[in-house]
Amino acid sequence: MDDLLREFLTESGEHLDTVDAELVRFEQDPNNETILRNIFRLVHTIKGTCGFLGLPRLEALAHAAETLMGRFRDGLPATSASVTLILLTLDRLKAILADLEATGTEPTGSDDDLISALERMAEGPAEQEQAASLPPPEPVLPPPVVRELKPGEVSLEDLEAAFLSAPGPDESDVLAPPAAREAPKAEPARVEPVEAEKTEKAEPARAEKAEGVEGETTAAAKNQTIRVNVDTLEHLMTMVSELVLTRNQLLEIARRHEDSSYKVPLQRLSHVTAELQEGVMKTRMQPIGNAWQKLPRVVRDLSAELGKQIELVMVGAETELDRQVLEVIKDPLTHMVRNSADHGLESTAERVAAGKPARGTIRLAAYHEGGTITIEIADDGKGLNLAAIRRKAVERGLVAQADLDRMTDAQVAKFIFHAGFSTAAAVTSVSGRGVGMDVVKTNIETIGGLIDIATTAGRGTTFTIKIPLTLAIVAALIVRAGEHRFALPQVAVLELVRVDAGAQRVEHINGAPVLRLRERLLPIVSLTGLLGQSAAGAEAEQAGFVVVAQVGRERFGILVDEVFHTEEIVVKPMSVKLRHIPMFAGNTILGDGAVVLIVDPNGVARQVAQGVQGSGGHIDADTDETAEVTDTKTTLLVFKGGQGSFKAVPLSLVTRLEEIECAKVEWLGGRALIQYRGRLMPLVPADAGITIKAEGTQALVVFSDGERAMGLVVDEIVDIVEERLDIEIAADRSDLIGSAVLRGRATDIINIAHFLPLAYDDWARGLKRPEQISTVLLVDDSAFFRDMLSPVLKAAGYQVVTAASADAALATLQSDPKIEVVVTDLEMPGRSGFDLVAALRRAEPRLAGLPVIGLTGTIGADAVERARALAITDLVAKFDRSGLIAALAEIGAATVSKAA
């Protein structure tokens, strides 16, 4: 009985899911007899089994639902209200089934509410409908009724027969048939009025019958399958994985022994193993449609809730993939469809206004592509609001404005995958809470999948997910980088290119390696460099292989020293202690018994992107290479400003370079302004000697901090140079930091803080060099302030290391023993500066004793009190640069005297 009940639960669960989906289809296509028959059959089966198992509650509910569906068959139009009611009933059935599964008994409770509603629905509208449809014989209604009548009867009898002949104790006879027979009895009476028109269409009826036969055969085919416990399959899969491993090991040995007589049997073993692997894999394959089953219902409910007309198109539901993969993507898919319905599609009114069809479409498509499955979720809605995403990304401190402006739309769109990122103006019950897309991405990436977005304003958004067919075994390219071998999943590999010092060579732009590949430049990263092992970068890049990989829309090359072969590897998860390293997806044991790390193309892609944009000087957790570059050199923008003198500003501070029409400059209250990107931007001359031209074009250097932007008026933009920022003559002017020699020319380095409206004008005058160069750790969550203060500190003769958060700061402090002073912003999101100092004071003696300078917006009494409690050496107002330099000098002096 127990087994029987379990069987019943699984089966009913599946049936109810199918009914869910079918009902929604039926609602849209009420004339489709096949769908209705299918629904009817499933509910009938559930009802019959319930009666047999002695589950009165379920049976009564199923019976009531069946009765109403019987009425549909008789020609009652399927209204949205009635379908909703049946869907509600199905939900109740599922709830009861869930209880049944948990406790083993049917829960007590009453379903009279639903049953009576169902009965009323079955009685009431039918009569109205009859009355309405009788006098004017509608041309549309009758044919379906005629079609429905005949096959309906036939199919029910067939069904009944099938149901009775199915193995099962006799009790079912007693319970099921009378209930089922009610429907056919009712049928003729209701349909009689239109029977006159029956002759009109005899053909469709015949066609229906044929379909019916087909339906029966599929039902018969179902008996050919058996249910196998998932654990059994899992175990089988593990064993096969091990077998594959062993075979690989044997093959490896055979490769070393030339004259072995076991080569032939080994070859056979290899074949059999491959076939076995394929066979076992097949048992775990399920059509992706299983994961989509709930979606029509979800979309229907959303459509009602949001008041949008939504059509869900599903293509390729039969595409098969590993059930483990299926489980993982089920929820992300549902989430994304919800997102598309809520955010992606506009309201009906907006759509009509935009000249689009009122009904929005969400298209789900799945297809095989090599060893992977591609799933697309596309909507024809308004597309992502990239401007809002840009704004939000800066607000949340995910990226510096300067970096952001250099990002492509595709890169910007990816911000939606950050945790807690939502641009929805209002949080609806459906989505907009900013949880989700990051989880979706994580889920997909945990199974080695990739996700990508393509969005066109006004045309819609398409998410493309690429996932491997299976998780357990993947094809991987075995490469060597430095002294060690690594496995690169084949999924991400497009091609291999051999590079040497000759024709195909790696070139460098500003130290960043690139490769010309068929008229396109491909950014290159060296695997050894990425993994922090590279000792001699330049020579190593002379010869080797570039593995051209693609992640999402980004294409890049991974430079390796040697490529061996492809091997089917069994993916083993990384140890919990190592899982945080983004570079690795797992590890495996190769044929020769060695453990090899599997490189995660997603992790590499992220590093590539960071390396490309990272010249701005965010050292925090970036690769060592970037850190070195920023340590020694600064990229400066050189321009002419005032009396032909050369001036420069660190490029990392610059947002954009613009040429504007002078005619567009407006004057308000004596200030020059320009309408820029939808807002007013003040224009400030870089030097007193510059006047804004009256006609022609004017060169601008645009600086911005979050929402604020400022245009610096210059005479001419000259060049971008990368030099060691070594300020030789400290200027006695607040608008200059000092002068330096750049490209052999004396150049003034301007102090942006002087120009920014938020700046104070008391600039550090007459900088005093500290007696000894010490390293300062600058902690500030705002990239802007980091970029602004770093040059100031460097100019004052300090080595500067930056960190974007308290956590990053602690990590840096632990790793870098050179740091002697910490300058931290006290107000930071998450762990504040006070928390950081408190953590420091608890840490090992070296860190506990570090002098700390706190930067704060307002120096209040309580802040002073807290600072004293934490032994913070000095508190400095956030914009008081001279104060900061003075405080640092004081600390330097104290250390020196202590040392002496």
Added chain:
Amino acid sequence: MQAANANATETGATNDFVTVYVGDTLFGLAIERVHDVFVPSGVTPVPLAPAEIVGLLNLRGRVVTAMSLRRRLGLPDAEAEADGTKASPKMAIGLEQAGETFALVVDGVGEVLKLGADSREAVPINLDPRFRDLAICVHRLDGRLLVILDVDALLGFTTAGAKAA
């Protein structure tokens, strides 16, 4: 830890410890936590990993994370181990935590000792904090001391310092 001490004293029970040494210091590990004693070979280093982690190795078909007790205790690597993997024959202790196997790389493995509460001492407070956090207690042996290590604390290091390495 206090409670455990008290219990042992009451019952007067003895515990078995596997002794290992790192440099001149003798350490003890509760025998029920030790699954294996083997010579680690073919260690694959993991770039970007926390310093404590030596690498991964294949232990009879299982991938095991190898951790250096020296580095865990903040001690410098032995001379011979300066270049990482090509170490002179060292020993490793197979430990398990949360279903995962770890190999604790030590300089050598000694005998198994049966020790009672009579020789047990609390951890001296003047020990290096790294030692203090990992040690449960100290046993007075003939002529030397045995520091009993807390296996869970040993394996319980977080990945916080990882980025730094």
